[in-house]
Amino acid sequence: MTKGSEKLLFGKIALIGLGLIGSSLSHVIRREGLAKTISGASRGRETIERAAELGLADELSTDAREAVRDADLVFLNVPVGVMGKVAEHIAPVLKPGAILTDAGSVKSAVIRDVSPHVPDGVHFIPGHPIAGTEQSGPDAGFASLFENRWCILTPLEGTDEKAIKTLAAFWRAVGSNVDCMDPAHHDLVLGITSHLPHLIAYNIVATAADLEEVTESEVIKYSAGGFRDFTRLAASDPVMWRDVFLNNREAVLELLGRFSEDLSALQRAIRWGDGDKLFDLFTRSRKIRREIIEAGQDTEAPNFGRR
Amino acid sequence: MTKGSEKLLFGKIALIGLGLIGSSLSHVIRREGLAKTISGASRGRETIERAAELGLADELSTDAREAVRDADLVFLNVPVGVMGKVAEHIAPVLKPGAILTDAGSVKSAVIRDVSPHVPDGVHFIPGHPIAGTEQSGPDAGFASLFENRWCILTPLEGTDEKAIKTLAAFWRAVGSNVDCMDPAHHDLVLGITSHLPHLIAYNIVATAADLEEVTESEVIKYSAGGFRDFTRLAASDPVMWRDVFLNNREAVLELLGRFSEDLSALQRAIRWGDGDKLFDLFTRSRKIRREIIEAGQDTEAPNFGRR
Numbered sequence: 001m002t003k004g005s006e007k008l009l010f011g012k013i014a015l016i017g018l019g020l021i022g023s024s025l026s027h028v029i030r031r032e033g034l035a036k037t038i039s040g041a042s043r044g045r046e047t048i049e050r051a052a053e054l055g056l057a058d059e060l061s062t063d064a065r066e067a068v069r070d071a072d073l074v075f076l077n078v079p080v081g082v083m084g085k086v087a088e089h090i091a092p093v094l095k096p097g098a099i100l101t102d103a104g105s106v107k108s109a110v111i112r113d114v115s116p117h118v119p120d121g122v123h124f125i126p127g128h129p130i131a132g133t134e135q136s137g138p139d140a141g142f143a144s145l146f147e148n149r150w151c152i153l154t155p156l157e158g159t160d161e162k163a164i165k166t167l168a169a170f171w172r173a174v175g176s177n178v179d180c181m182d183p184a185h186h187d188l189v190l191g192i193t194s195h196l197p198h199l200i201a202y203n204i205v206a207t208a209a210d211l212e213e214v215t216e217s218e219v220i221k222y223s224a225g226g227f228r229d230f231t232r233l234a235a236s237d238p239v240m241w242r243d244v245f246l247n248n249r250e251a252v253l254e255l256l257g258r259f260s261e262d263l264s265a266l267q268r269a270i271r272w273g274d275g276d277k278l279f280d281l282f283t284r285s286r287k288i289r290r291e292i293i294e295a296g297q298d299t300e301a302p303n304f305g306r307r
Numbered sequence: 308m309t310k311g312s313e314k315l316l317f318g319k320i321a322l323i324g325l326g327l328i329g330s331s332l333s334h335v336i337r338r339e340g341l342a343k344t345i346s347g348a349s350r351g352r353e354t355i356e357r358a359a360e361l362g363l364a365d366e367l368s369t370d371a372r373e374a375v376r377d378a379d380l381v382f383l384n385v386p387v388g389v390m391g392k393v394a395e396h397i398a399p400v401l402k403p404g405a406i407l408t409d410a411g412s413v414k415s416a417v418i419r420d421v422s423p424h425v426p427d428g429v430h431f432i433p434g435h436p437i438a439g440t441e442q443s444g445p446d447a448g449f450a451s452l453f454e455n456r457w458c459i460l461t462p463l464e465g466t467d468e469k470a471i472k473t474l475a476a477f478w479r480a481v482g483s484n485v486d487c488m489d490p491a492h493h494d495l496v497l498g499i500t501s502h503l504p505h506l507i508a509y510n511i512v513a514t515a516a517d518l519e520e521v522t523e524s525e526v527i528k529y530s531a532g533g534f535r536d537f538t539r540l541a542a543s544d545p546v547m548w549r550d551v552f553l554n555n556r557e558a559v560l561e562l563l564g565r566f567s568e569d570l571s572a573l574q575r576a577i578r579w580g581d582g583d584k585l586f587d588l589f590t591r592s593r594k595i596r597r598e599i600i601e602a603g604q605d606t607e608a609p610n611f612g613r614r
Contacts, residue, residue: 081582105532130529130531130532131531132531132532133609133610134596134609134610135609140609149531150528150529150531152529179528185520188520188521189521189525189526189529190529190532192514192515192518192521192526192534193515193525193526193529193530193532193533193534194529194532194533194534195532195533196511196514197511197532197533197534197536197537198533199573200507200511200537200570201533201536201592202573202588202589202592203566203569203570203573204503204504204507204566205591205592205595206569206573206588206591206592207499207503207562207565207566207569208499208500208595209591209592209595210565210569211499211562211565213492213495214495214496214499216595216598218496218500219496219499219500219595220595220598220599220602220604221457221486221602221604222437222457222459222496222497222500222501223500223599223602223604223605224437224438224439224456224457224604224605225412225437225439225497225500225501225502225504226500226501226502226504226505226508226540227499227500227501227504228599228604228605229504229508229536229537229539229540230504230507230536231592231595231596231599231605232536232596232605232610232611233533233536234589234592234593234595234596235592235593235596235597236589238585238586238589238590238593239586241585241589242582242585242586242589243582245577245585246577246580246582246585249577249578249580252577253574253577253578255514255518256570256574256577258514258517258518259510259511259514260567260570262510262513262514262517263507263510263563263567266506266509266510266513267560267563270552270553270556270559270560270563271556271560273553273556275388275549275550275553278545278548278549278552278553279545279546279549281509281513282509282541282543282545282548282549283545284512284513284516285508285509285512285513285516285538285541285542286541286542286545288512288515288516288523288526288527288538288541289441289538289539289541289542290542291523291527292527292530292535292538295527295528295530297527297528297530297531297535298530298531298535298538298539298613299613299614301613301614302440302441302442302447303440303441303539303611304539304610304611304612304613305611305612305613305614306605306606306608306611306612307606307608307612
């Protein structure tokens with residue numbers, strides 16, 4: 001609901017997938033009164049039972065096709081690797097005029113997999129809210145997840161402008177800022193701001209776990225030296241992240257090449273005792289941290305304000 | 308002050324270096340009443356002025372030699388690269404029977420640089436509190452910094468047992484747990500739990516900043532995808548970290564080799580689309596995160612409980 005304009009209200013919003021994103025969408029849709037009805041679907045029977053207890057939806061089903069019937073806005077909050085299958089399954093019952101969107105972390109692959117199944121008259125607008133935590137499942141969601149975060153839309157050429165505006169209005173109504181960009185550019189940008197950081201985090205945790213000379217108990221006890229920060233990202237959902245790397249391969253490999261090249265230069269500076277080079281490099285990054293804080297994308301409290 | 312035992316009280320404690328560690332020591336020494344007098348030294352006139360305003364010490368000087376006169380416990384809280392010079396400078400006036408310790412992140416190099424200057428009758432006990440934030444300077448300190456963290460002592464062979472016990476009692480009195488270990492092992496353990504994480508964090512921030520295809524403004528806007536976590540570590544004090552890498556070269560290079568090897572394997576799994584391998588690896592790290600939380604070394608709140 002954009003302030004000063006007519007209230008944004010959908011008849012029915014379908015949430016396919018009720019993990020962190022799906023459950024957070026449910027909470028904020030309720031809080032803002034954005035839908036008359038919320039329907040939800042998950043393949044997991046346990047997830048559906050928990051979603052019922054939490055009141056995440058008015059209608060729940062293990063069959064996504066049931067959930068999307070008559071829905072005006074459909075969110076696909078499932079791992080990137082199954083987007084195509086889900087789209088194929090729900091396609092026959094999608095309501096003409098409905099907006100179909102997703103929350104996948106990769107956009108080119110989702111477009112490749114979903115587009116072929118979208119019926120004429122349904123507005124498919126790929127999206128990606130840059131928000132999350134390391135937790136997953138229906139209990140992980142909270143209404144403020146999207147607040148002050150960015151949501152990127154990557155609409156295909158020829159998409160109905162009004163539908164794009166409506167979806168953008170939805171994201172603003174849940175507290176986000178909205179940007180539009182080309183899907184390939186999205187995949188590169190998120191490759192550096194999200195995919196590569198997760199990959200590096202997973203990797204360093206593995207390196208630490210496999211050392212013979214240092215016990216796991218030592219790694220844990222002394223993790224406050226910095227290591228613990230990486231374990232948060234590395235505790236993220238394994239299925240989601242497997243699918244991200246399998247589906248954003250080119251961008252991730254390209255960025256990994258850059259990263260390794262830079263690391264070799266740094267390694268060389270350490271080997272040769274080039275203190276000036278290290279100092280210059282270490283000085284630069286304070287500026288970026290400050291800008292992230294100024295842009296409202298992180299807290300300025302030391303140690304993230306941990307308790 | 309160990310509970311149930313006699314109160315631990317030093318006549319005079321000298322804090323050489325009044326940055327994050329020195330100022331935090333000051334706050335907690337005052338809170339716990341561990342010294343009759345605190346003296347402080349910093350080479351920076353501005354730091355001394357600020358320390359005076361903050362009341363960090365009863366006596367302040369830009370000359371470390373002045374601060375250590377008559378001190379029973381002397382902390383060297385300066386970058387690892389200048390420990391030797393400071394030790395040489397203060398050595399002539401160190402009080403017989405005094406305990407000389409440090410908070411350096413590397414222990415073998417500090418022992419190499421400091422030991423030759425320590426007069427007979429002074430108990431040199433190298434130490435390292437595994438605690439910190441990304442901030443530095445006299446304003447960065449707070450009394451609870453060391454609470455529930457570990458302090459590692461790496462005493463040399465033949466060190467007076469009573470002096471070691473006294474220093475361990477000090478660290479317990481400020482809220483820490485105390486471990487003793489061999490200096491070389493310390494440098495390897497901290498290499499993986501602290502030095503490598505910082506190096507990787509500095510490196511990824513540099514990689515991101517240098518990309519031509521993604522603007523710095525995009526990196527900042529979408530940093531909540533994971534990148535922002537790395538910028539915290541990479542905002543740490545450049546001088547301190549330059550000196551760490553120059554003085555723990557062998558351990559860091561060895562660990563960097565392991566890290567790069569593991570990263571190559573991961574890169575290969577992505578290139579060949581080996582989803583099972585990725586999934587298995589990503590699943591393992593959740594366990595380590597859980598153990599760190601159970602050990603009280605990180606918060607279980609999502610996103611570190613950031614606001």
